[in-house]
Amino acid sequence: MKQPDQILTLSAGPSQLISAICDEIGFEKTINEQLDWDKDRCHLSPGARIKALVINILCGKEPLYHIHHFFKEQDVEMLFGSHVKAGDLNEYSIGRALDALYKATPWKVYSTLSVSTCRKLGFSLSTLHNDTTSYSLYGDYKKTNDATEETTKDLEITYGYSKQHRPDLKQIVLGMSVTPERIPVLANVENGNTNDKGWNLAFIQKLREILSKEEWDQLIYQADLALITTDNLREMRGNLHFISRLPETFKISHALKEKAWKNGEWREHGQLKPQKKAASYKIQSFIEELDEHPYRFVVVYSDKLNEQKGQTFQRNLRKEQTLLEKAIEKFETTTYHCEADAQEAWEAFQKAHSSHYFHYSCAIQPEQQAEKRTTRGRPKKGETPTMITVYPPRLHNLKENEEAIEEKKRKLSTFILITDKLDRDELSDVDVLQTYKGQEAAETRFLLLKDPRLIDGFFLKKPSRIEALRIVIVMALLIYGILEHRVRKNRKQEEKPLVLAGNSKLFRPTGQVLLKELQEIKVIYIQQNGKVLRYLPDNIGEQAKRILELAGYDLSIYVSKKKEKVAN
Structure with missing residues (x-):
């Protein structure tokens, strides 16, 4: 019997599930339609490369210059097609994808993806929670005089009010708008010295561009107290519903x-x-x-x-x-x-x-008090003080x-x-309070974006790529939010918790827990006589299988190129 040409054990983890959700929302197609790229010369589309970066962010957290090492352990053919190899996903191809994203205006590309996703999956855009946070950067970022470089046209890495309590470091500011389900709808990277009071009006204008007239008329814009200034109130008057x-x-x-x-x-x-x-x-x-x-x-x-x-x-x-x-x-x-x-x-x-x-x-x-003696020495015998x-x-x-x-x-x-x-x-006082308290939806997402357990350090020289990468990280947050919301929603219908190691029971599992639980999934890859066979080991945990089912999929997405979403 002829021996197989190649037998590999691939650490698939949650990568195939992330890829399936990306395919479900048209991730690659939506991005490719907005970016300028040569279909005849590009071996791999920029949408696919950005998708690879999203998978790495949520699964591997490898630095960009090591990203190809991460994909050596992945089933790249299942993720991107039989013509793609791990070596194709290197720091240079990812860098070019970030450049293409920057030239297309990152926030516009992302908002097109997110709004179409919300409409497709049924996430309401009637209430949006909006806030900013700062990200401290290490290194010396200077403006360039290179006429071919568009690195600092819009983004200035500089000192400003640091929400990370690092006033000694230069920074950038990220503004974000999320639904009550914690799905990011709009995100934009701003200069490091951006003031929240002025940021709101510019951000509102961006929202107006991406929403339909019907969505805009129904929108309630919720933000913190930096929104409420006399000038801002006058600008919003009659144009936007708000709670702050x-x-x-x-x-x-x-x-x-x-x-x-x-x-x-x-x-x-x-x-x-x-x-x-x-x-x-x-x-x-x-x-x-x-x-x-x-x-x-x-x-x-x-x-x-x-x-x-x-x-x-x-x-x-x-x-x-x-x-x-x-x-x-x-x-x-x-x-x-x-x-x-x-x-x-x-x-x-x-x-x-x-x-x-x-x-x-x-x-x-008034009190009587002995006057202090002006002469030296002890008082004489019988001397009466004044x-x-x-x-x-x-x-x-x-x-x-x-x-x-x-x-x-x-x-x-x-x-x-x-x-x-x-x-x-139309909107009760309690509704006003509940909408305002929903601000934690944005705050928790900012905490997640700064959590090194999910998103570790990145090393980039160009401010343009920093801006583009920050938006790609928000794209990863979009996929993360869809997974977390869907599993929680479907688990609630079953009224049965997830039981993890140590017999811990979770009724509202976080996306981090879900991704970690799926890390155990491996794929046995066999290549023989020009054919590829994929098998799943028998020891995949029941909770991992259940997470896939709660997300709307099953284990077949790891061995079959057909990634149709099963009944929700």
Whole structure:
């Protein structure tokens, strides 16, 4: 019997599932249609190369200059076609794909892919959560004078407000818009010194370009309090529905809190989440004018906010009390020979140590005191000291201003939301709160983009490639989000948790857990007589099989080129 020409054990892991999801949403086709490339001369399309980079990001995390080593352990023919070899996926071909993506404007390419995906898979675009984060970079990035290089036309790597707490490093800023299901819809890389207040308006214009008129009219744009400036409100007026948090810098914020606590007409809502330690809320709402235009303001009381900020306030209160007691003790050691001087010193002390949270008073009473001797030596026997009148300040009754403290605690436990949606029947006050709290959808995705367990360091010299790569990472996040959402949704219908190593039970598994659980999948690759046979070992875990089924596929995607999605 003739021996096989080649027998390999390939570490497929989740790569075939990622490839199947890419094929399902038309990943390669959508990208290729937007990029400029020579179909006759290119051995591998830029869409396929970007797909390879997405697979590496989610599975291998190899640096770009080692990416071909990662694909040596993959079934490249199943992923990209029989004409492709691992050596084709090297740092140079990936770099050229990033250059092509940059020339086509990365955010436009991505938004075309993401919006078509959302429409195809049924993700609603009626509410989008928007935020920015910064990414610190190491190295010296200078502008180039090369006329053929478009590296710094749009992107400036420079110093700015660092959300990674590294002001010593240059950075870039990534703005992103996600659905409530945590699917990124729009992403754009900005200059490192981009300000959130100005960023919002530019980002809104990009959203307007990618959404249909019907989607735009139904859209609720949710962002943090950097959105709310007088200029931004005027720009959005009549053009965009929004929900955000009202900054404390607006005078109306103090007035609304006072009004809410004075009338006390709170509506108990309870928890937004079923967790035991989740915050409980009470709400009131008012329609008031800001900049001569009506808005709905939802005043929200949170018991967790009260607890958290209350503890910080108490610590600061004790510090203030200690400092005040020391100042009083020092002040009382001084005596004055003139009542007017004592009174003047007392007034100066009050001015220097005024406190909104503590009351104290002062008594200046004349006292008789022996005058200090001016001659040297011991006093003579029978010498009577000269008595003088002095005016020592005596501070007393240091106590807390309970009313002011309680007022401060009330204000710390409340925050105010603002929206242009005035009709409570169309959007209730609770809906406004729930939409605002959905901001964590963007925040959790930013945390994921910075998690070295998923996305490790990359080494690039060109700012253009840095910009393009950041958008490719968001593309990986798109596939990640689809996988995570689909598995969670289908698992919920079965009401049976995933049981992983250590008998841990997961009802809402993260994408990271799912990808890790699929890493065990291997493929036996046999080449004989010009034919290729693929087999799966019998020891693939049941949970890995179940994850594939919950994602809408099965193990056949690893051995058959037909990657049709099975019933969801």
